[in-house]
Amino acid sequence: MTATIELSGVSKSFGPIHAVRDVSFSLGEGEIVALVGHNGAGKTTLIKLMLGLIRPTAGTVRVLGEDPATGAAAVRTRLGYLPENVSFNPALTGTETLAFYSALKRAGRGQVGGLLERVGLAGAADRRVRTYSKGMRQRLGLAQALIGQPRVLLLDEPTTGLDPASRRDFYSFLDELRAAGATILLSSHALSELEGRADRVIIVGRGVKVADGTLDELRGIARLPTRIRVRLAPDGKDHAERIASRDAGWRPVNGRTLEINAAPEDKVALLRSAVADGIPIADLDVTPPTLDELYAHFQDTEGQDTEGQDTEGQDTEREAGR
Amino acid sequence: MSTILVIAEKEIREGLRNRWVLATTLLLATLALSLTFLGSAPTGNVGASALDVVIVSLSSLSVFLVPLIALLISHDAVVGEMERGTMLLLLSYPVARWQVVAGKFVGHLAILAFSTLVGYGIAAVALAFTGGDIGRESWAAFASLIGSSVLLGAVFVAIGYLVSALVGERGTAGGIAVGIWLVFVLVYDMALLGLLVVDQGRTVTGGMLNVLLLLNPTDAYRLINLGGSAGAISGMGGVADIATLAPAVLLAALVAWAAIPLAAAIFVFSRREL
Numbered sequence: 001m002t003a004t005i006e007l008s009g010v011s012k013s014f015g016p017i018h019a020v021r022d023v024s025f026s027l028g029e030g031e032i033v034a035l036v037g038h039n040g041a042g043k044t045t046l047i048k049l050m051l052g053l054i055r056p057t058a059g060t061v062r063v064l065g066e067d068p069a070t071g072a073a074a075v076r077t078r079l080g081y082l083p084e085n086v087s088f089n090p091a092l093t094g095t096e097t098l099a100f101y102s103a104l105k106r107a108g109r110g111q112v113g114g115l116l117e118r119v120g121l122a123g124a125a126d127r128r129v130r131t132y133s134k135g136m137r138q139r140l141g142l143a144q145a146l147i148g149q150p151r152v153l154l155l156d157e158p159t160t161g162l163d164p165a166s167r168r169d170f171y172s173f174l175d176e177l178r179a180a181g182a183t184i185l186l187s188s189h190a191l192s193e194l195e196g197r198a199d200r201v202i203i204v205g206r207g208v209k210v211a212d213g214t215l216d217e218l219r220g221i222a223r224l225p226t227r228i229r230v231r232l233a234p235d236g237k238d239h240a241e242r243i244a245s246r247d248a249g250w251r252p253v254n255g256r257t258l259e260i261n262a263a264p265e266d267k268v269a270l271l272r273s274a275v276a277d278g279i280p281i282a283d284l285d286v287t288p289p290t291l292d293e294l295y296a297h298f299q300d301t302e303g304q305d306t307e308g309q310d311t312e313g314q315d316t317e318r319e320a321g322r
Numbered sequence: 323m324s325t326i327l328v329i330a331e332k333e334i335r336e337g338l339r340n341r342w343v344l345a346t347t348l349l350l351a352t353l354a355l356s357l358t359f360l361g362s363a364p365t366g367n368v369g370a371s372a373l374d375v376v377i378v379s380l381s382s383l384s385v386f387l388v389p390l391i392a393l394l395i396s397h398d399a400v401v402g403e404m405e406r407g408t409m410l411l412l413l414s415y416p417v418a419r420w421q422v423v424a425g426k427f428v429g430h431l432a433i434l435a436f437s438t439l440v441g442y443g444i445a446a447v448a449l450a451f452t453g454g455d456i457g458r459e460s461w462a463a464f465a466s467l468i469g470s471s472v473l474l475g476a477v478f479v480a481i482g483y484l485v486s487a488l489v490g491e492r493g494t495a496g497g498i499a500v501g502i503w504l505v506f507v508l509v510y511d512m513a514l515l516g517l518l519v520v521d522q523g524r525t526v527t528g529g530m531l532n533v534l535l536l537l538n539p540t541d542a543y544r545l546i547n548l549g550g551s552a553g554a555i556s557g558m559g560g561v562a563d564i565a566t567l568a569p570a571v572l573l574a575a576l577v578a579w580a581a582i583p584l585a586a587a588i589f590v591f592s593r594r595e596l
Contacts, residue, residue, distance in 0.1 A: 051414050054595045073416045081414035087407040091339040092332075103328040104415040144411070154414075 002029050003062075004152050004183040005050060010059035012045055019045040020207045022059070027183045029151075032174055034198035035187040036295060042207040043187040044084055047154050050185075051081060063152060077105050080150035084157050086141030090130035094121055094140055097129060098147070107148035115143040118173070120166065134161040142170065146177075153177065155186040159193065171197050195291050203298045211298045215291065222297045224289035225261035228270060232256045233280035246273045256282075325417055329425025330432065337395070337433045346391050346433070350441025353383055358445045372449055373460040377467050380442060381547035384471045385540050389478040389503055392434060396482025397499040399426050400591055402492050410596055420588045423483055427476075427584060434475040438468055463547070470546045473573070476580040477539045478503075483587035487594065510538045532567050539579040542572045 003026040012020040020042045027033050035043050048054045049061050052068030061068060066075045088097050098112045116125045119139040124132065132140065138161040145153060153174075159167050174184055174197070188194060194201065201218060203211040211218055232239055240258060244250040247270060249260040262270045267286075275281055289297075337343045357379040400423070403409040412422065446464055450456055482499055489495045514534060518526060526534075535541040545567060 048596065053410065053413055073418050076414060076416040079414065081411065083407060083410050083414075085407055086411065089332075089336055089408065091336055096335065100328065100332050101415065104325060104412075104417055106324075106416075 003027065004029055004064055005185070006060075006062040007046070007049070008060050010046075010049060010056045010061060012042075012049060012054065013057050018207050020049070020056075023204070023207075023209045024059075025202055025209065025212055027152075027185060029181045029183055030178050031199050032178050032184045032186070032197065033200045033202060034194045035185055035202050035204065036189065036194070036291075037187075037204040038189065038299070041204045043204060044156055045207075046204070047081075047156050047185070047187065050154055051076075051079075077148060078151040080145035080147065080153040080155075082141045082145040082153075082155045082158050084160075086137060088129045088137065088140065091128060093126050093128050094132070095125045097140065098143060101144045102147050105148040111147065115146055118146070119143045120169070135163060135166065138162055139166060142173070146173065149180070149182075150177075151182055153182055153184045153186075155184065157188060158186055159188070167193065192290060192292055201291070203295060205299050215294075218294055218298070219289055220264065222289070222294055223264060224293055224297055225263055226267050226289065227259060227285075227287040228262050228267070228274070229253070229257060229259045229285040229287070230274050230281055231283040231285075232258075233282045236280035236282075239279045242277075243274055243279065325421045326425040326428060329417070329422060330427075330429035333426050333429025334432055337429070342395060343433050343436060346437040347440050349391075350387070350437055351444045353387070354380055354442050354445035355448060357383065358449050373446065373456045373464055376445060376449060377460070377463050377547060380445070381467055381471075381544065384438075384467075384474065385544060386507055388434070388438070388471050388475045389507055389540065391437075392430075392475040392478035393482045393499040393503055395430050395433065396426075396479040397486050397495040398492060399423075399430070399483055400486040400587070401489055401495050402486070404596065405492055413596065419592045423487075423584070423588045423591055427479060427483070430479050431472065431476055434479070435472045438471050438475070442468055442471070467547050470543055470573075470576065473576045473580065474539060474543045477576060477583070480580045480582075480584035480587065484583040484590065487587045487591040506538055506540050511541065514538075514541075535567065536571075536575045539576055542567075542575045542579070546572045546576075 005027040007026070008024045010020060010023045011018065023042075023046065035046065037043050045054070049056055050063055050068060052061075052063075052071075055069045064075050064078060066072060068075065092100070094116060095112055098115060099109050102109055102112055113122070113125070116122050119142050121136060121139055121143065124136060129137065129140065138158075142155075142158065145155065159170060162170060174186075178184060178199075186194075186198070195215070198215070200212070200214050202209060203218075211221065213221070230243065234256070236256070240252060240256070243258055244252070247260065249262070249270075250258050251260070253259050258274075260270060271284075271286070275284070334343075354376075358376050400409070403412070409422075413419065442464075481502060482495075485498045485502070486495050489498065518531075535545060546569060
């Protein structure tokens with residue numbers, strides 16, 4: 001795996017506020033990585049650092065082998081970016097807007113029509129952006145980020161304003177791009193929709209990297225319990241006690257349904273015992289911890305770790321986040 | 323180079339779309355035409371060429387109008403795009419910041435040049451059709467009027483960019499632009515005139531006056547257009563005689579007045595964090 005983006009020991013302060021503190025990570029080809037954190041956690045600052053729009057106070061940033069702030073601008077030919085609140089000149093049409101951005105990337109006008117089609121704006125291509133709805137502008141924003149087959153895509157809150165159908169389409173573009181070897185970083189606070197879509201999750205809180213890994217790895221570190229729920233067949237009510245007697249954790253939800261929070265290593269054993277000896281089971285639910293639970297877990301541990309340090313800066317950031 | 327042209331083209335397209343080009347061209351044409359025909363009444367008596375009279379009136383008008391138009395279209399260039407959020411996206415493209423400023427400069431200058439050429443050109447053509455008999459020298463002076471007006475516009479476009487790159491809000495940029503316009507177009511000359519009257523030629527020598535005139539781009543512009551054959555019928559003739567500045571020096575001053583603020587704007591913008 002070749003690293004396309006590398007951050008090492010990156011810090012960025014705006015006056016007294018430490019927006020990002022000592023963050024290191026690297027992103028490889030063909031990866032979809034989610035950057036997750038509260039508002040004001042430093043996600044946008046990290047993306048701006050990767051774009052070279054701001055310079056780090058300490059540490060180094062490398063994008064496709066170059067320092068984005070001082071290196072050759074040509075690196076950005078292979079980079080797509082979608083800002084958090086994307087805006088375009090309202091007087092130009094969708095086609096004109098994309099033609100302008102294509103020309104800047106020297107990508108040729110040829111793909112403009114195709115891109116508009118792909119994001120479902122073909123019908124509105126010759127209307128002025130002024131007349132577009134928020135969702136349409138967001139889709140135009142995605143279209144411009146996809147110009148010229150980018151090798152690196154930085155998407156800041158890409159699915160805000162998209163309806164569920166466009167959201168699904170959006171994630172299917174991402175899969176295509178990943179298959180072609182692109183590195184995709186998307187920031188989000190809508191964690192639940194990342195489930196099954198991001199290969200890796202980087203959680204930031206108050207400017208510090210809190211966790212970094214695949215969802216399974218993070219679940220392993222967090223050791224959050226998996227919830228197992230068993231529903232017995234109508235004639236199996238009396239078996240409820242048999243199950244409950246095997247582990248103290250089982251608790252009845254109602255007459256026929258039992259539930260247990262299983263630690264990762266006990267999960268399989270508990271499942272076995274629940275279905276053993278011909279206990280008549282009508283249904284079985286295994287719910288792994290959701291991303292929201294995981295995220296809350298990491299945010300909480302971070303809060304405990306840094307309590308008492310630098311509280312002033314953190315408070316300011318929290319205010320800003322609200 | 324092509325990146326600069328792409329940005330310039332977008333700037334021109336936006337200017338056409340939001341009617342800036344149309345509005346400035348119409349404004350300049352209307353004023354030029356009315357000056358031409360209302361102002362041509364006395365020409366027979368003084369024996370000056372009709373076009374010379376138009377040149378004098380038009381250059382007096384341009385001194386006020388061209389800087390105003392230039393500042394209006396330029397003060398918003400950097401800070402406005404930052405506020406609207408379009409700058410963030412633009413800079414994520416393979417575009418150097420100096421190219422952004424240079425591209426906008428080329429685009430805005432093209433808009434100004436088009437408006438001036440068409441607006442004033444209409445007046446000259448109309449005059450040629452109705453009045454006839456215009457000497458070659460007058461035509462040359464008229465061409466120089468258009469050229470120097472565009473150059474004056476370039477100066478104030480560059481100054482507008484510098485303001486735009488320095489401030490944090492559009493409103494501030496607008497306020498400062500108005501202030502700059504007042505100083506260069508009105509206050510400076512009044513102060514200079516006051517100084518000359520009070521001084522009575524004791525300390526302010528011809529050389530010093532030269533420097534003082536070059537320190538204001540609008541004065542350099544006035545001297546270019548009022549120093550020649552048209553100068554005899556303008557109030558500036560007297561000053562032009564004392565201040566012995568060759569046209570080349572005046573032109574160089576205007577070019578410097580455009581180049582230095584432009585370079586400063588690029589420098590400030592390049593160091594700015596978004």
